[in-house]
Amino acid sequence: MSKRGITGEMLLPEVIQRFPATRAVFDRYGLRGCGGPEGPRETIAWFARLHGVPLERLLEELNAVAEDAAPTGEIVFRPTRADTIYRPFFLAGLATLFTLGCAWGAVNLWLMGTRQNFAGVDYSWILAHGHAMVFGVVSFFIMGFAYQAFPRFKHTNLWRPTLAFATLPLMAAGIALQAGAHLLAPRGPFLALGLLAGTLQLLAVALFAWVLRQTFRQAARPEPYDCFVQAALFWFLLAAVANPLVFWLFETAPTRSAFLFRVATFNIPYRDVQLLGIAVVMILGVSLRFLPHAYALREPTPAWRQFTFWGTNGAIAMAILAFLAGMLSGNSRWLIGQEMAALVLLLVALGTPRQYRLFGPIPESERDRGVKFIRAAYVWFIVAMAMLALVPVYNLLIYQPLTGATVPFSHAFFGAYRHALTVGFITMMIVGVSSKVVPTLSGVDVRSAPALWPTFWLLNIGNALRITTEIATDFTAAAFAVMGLSGFIEVAGLTLWGYELMRNMRVGKRLEREAWGRATSEPLILGPQTRVAEVLERYPQALDIFLRHGFAPLQNPVLRRTMARVVTLEQACRREGVELDRLLADLRALIESERKARASSSEAREAFSV
Ligand code: HEM
Known part of the structure; x- marks a missing residue:
């Protein structure tokens, strides 16, 4: 029985304040920047459930660390950009929501209401609203959540955070340009703008899919919701490829009847890919991981999971193909396929909340x-x-x-x-x-x-x-x-x-x-878990010490900005075959001499001012 007695009912901040060294254990299971310096105000039992760690194992590791380490000490908390990556994406989602998204949707609806006519608003405006909502709001929230939560659920780091960040300006520029192109059409360089916008968004979606795929791969921790995420990424890529084509089809129709035919044939399947494929499939997958873990709800049975996965994705594919076949062939019997797909989706909608109770x-x-x-x-x-x-x-x-x-x-x-x-x-x-x-x-x-x-x-x-x-x-x-x-x-x-x-x-x-x-x-309190970048940021002259000890890769400024942020002194020494204690002793000597130099310069300043 542990003398320290960390239990499942204790709150994370309580434990981290009393035993700062436990932060390393929480970080290993995906806490990192979450919840600020002391972690979220949640119990250890909740953390274990959300992060998929057996509670007993977590408590054992926490108690072991708490017993070994010094009981007090400042928590040196410096989240990396990847630790709060959801923030800029959520902010971009909100910015889109209150401009091109719902706000513009409400204006359109009001205009339709006052004109008592659904055709009372230019269709390009509606397309711009629908696109901003799906590729802007919904996608920004999905991307922010995925970059933030999936690596933590899988006890790994986000693969190439800089690449992940790059998807935000690409997507934002693409959405803004596409809205401009919709408003401009059919005048000026609307087509070139629309195609450029589509290319930027396709690049953003491809990078997003690639970063997630590599993150899942490096985690090597397969979970039942993975296939939903992969399927949603497939629909996302399909929508991103179709987007510039749909833009071209709708905005360049030579006659009114060609326009009506194109919209009637391609709009419904295209929106099915976006709304059912990207959003609904991703939500069903996230629900599988999130609801039972965050709210202690019942886990759906494996048979239901299988049915939901194949039923939903199969129904979406069937609805799209049947609709296109019906419209292009003029044979209304194809629409039976669409109806069957809708019934399968209704079954999924009815059964899913029952599964979770x-x-x-x-x-x-x-x-x-x-x-x-x-x-x-x-x-x-x-x-x-x-x-x-x-x-x-x-x-x-x-x-x-x-x-x-x-x-x-x-x-x-x-x-x-x-x-x-x-x-x-x-x-x-x-x-x-x-x-x-x-x-x-x-x-x-x-x-x-x-x-x-x-x-x-x-x-x-x-x-x-x-x-x-x-x-x-x-x-x-x-x-x-x-x-x-x-x-x-x-x-x-x-x-x-x-x-x-x-x-x-x-x-x-x-x-x-x-x-x-x-x-x-x-002064920085050094320990095996201190990150290399933390030392270098506070004491740039420590670089000489690292190089003297054989850390040649730190000569590279890019590695100092990237790798060094995630690698601890202990990990770095293990990797380079350096003796940790000797490195710590040299670094501590540097910190001490810096402290003395600062103290004597402030004494001199005080004496001078007197
Ligand atoms: C305040 C909330 C919203 C308002 C007032 C609004 C308003 C509108 C209006 C007036 C239309 C055109 C007429 C119609 O189809 O009924 C429309 C279409 C559309 N909206 Fe919204 N909307 C809102 C929220 C959303 C959200 C949250 C999404 C997506 C997540 C969305 C996606 C779409 C799509 C895809 C279309 C169809 C565009 C097309 O015809 O291709 N809307 N919306």
Whole structure:
């Protein structure tokens, strides 16, 4: 029995404060920069579950380290850029949401409402909104989450963080250029701009897929959700390849009828790849890893996992191929394939929350503000998939007979289905997961953070109003007015959430700055776990000592900026065959002489000022 007695119920900050050396154990299992200098205000048992480490093993290792190490000492906390990589991606997602994304969507909806006409807004504007939402908002949140969480779930480092960072400006420039090209079309260099934008985004997506693939490979820790991530990456690449082609098809149609044919044939399958392929498949995969671990929910059975994976991806592929075949051949029997696909997706939507027992009781200790959003998201998933399955019933048995329309396709019903999925499921899930993850990563106690009820109600009421009134516009023009306002209700809810998210991120940044300021105002306390870069940043003259001891690679400034940030003194000595104790002794002598020099120069300054 350990004398130190670290137990599963203790909070991470409590343990790290008392036994700073335990940070190395937490870091090994993926803590690193998460939660600020002292880690998130969560219990050790929760950390073990989220990071997939057996609790007994973690406690054993923590207690062993706590017994060996000196009980006190400053925590030298210096997260690398990879440790907080989610931040710039989430900020880019929020910036897109409140400009080209939902904000622009709400303006479009309002214009359609006041003009009582879905064609009352230039279609290029709608394309720009849809694209910014999918490639901008959804992708930025997926990329930020994936770069941040997957390496930690797999106890490894993010492969080539600089390359990962490069995907952000590439994607952002691509989205901004593409929005410009949509607005410009059919004038000026719109086509060249659109194609350049598509190429930049394709490059960003390819790099994203490559970084994730290499990260998973180096982790060599296969988990059941991996195949969902790989499938979502496949759909993402397919969408990125199709994007410039779709841009060209829609924006260069020579006549109105060619334009209508192209949109009618290619828009639905293209959006299926994006919304179902990228977003839904990724959310189902992340749910598999996140929900049971973060909320102690039931793990889905292996048979259900298999069905969800093959059923969802197979249904998406079938829906796309059947729709294209039906439209291009003119044979409506192909559309039966589309209907079967929708029914499979409905089964997935109905069964998934049951598998997790998502609506059953969740112990008080595990509940937080994210749960209600995640539950609501899965309700909206069922609503959206039921609407998708009902599209032919609505079009043929309700819309056409009651309105006398010549074409059996209700734009209103399809737009309503789309936003049940995009706002109800996809956005609600982003809000739910981020409102748990961001405070945790920023060192804010998620249980004392605001519950976000106003966001919850505004988003749900706004979306319910939008969907019902959009469908009602098929029968009464009076519904247009309410529909036109509903977008602003959703945007108001999202603004409150976005503001809170940014506040949490700012707190995280402040805690890091304070910790680093504390650490640098005192002499560095050296130990085997101190990173090489930490020594070099504080004492650049230590480079001579490293070189004298045979660390030739440190002559290279690139390696000093990259490798040295992640390698500890102990690891470096092992790798280069250097005696750790001799290196530590020389470095400590340097630090001591620096301390004395600083002390005597401040004494001299004081004497001079007297
Ligand atoms: C405040 C929330 C939103 C508002 C007010 C809004 C508004 C609109 C409007 C007016 C349209 C065109 C008409 C229609 O299809 O009904 C549209 C289309 C679309 N929206 Fe949204 N939207 C919102 C959120 C989202 C989100 C969260 C996503 C994706 C995650 C999204 C993706 C799309 C897509 C893909 C289209 C179809 C574009 C096309 O026809 O190709 N929207 N939206």
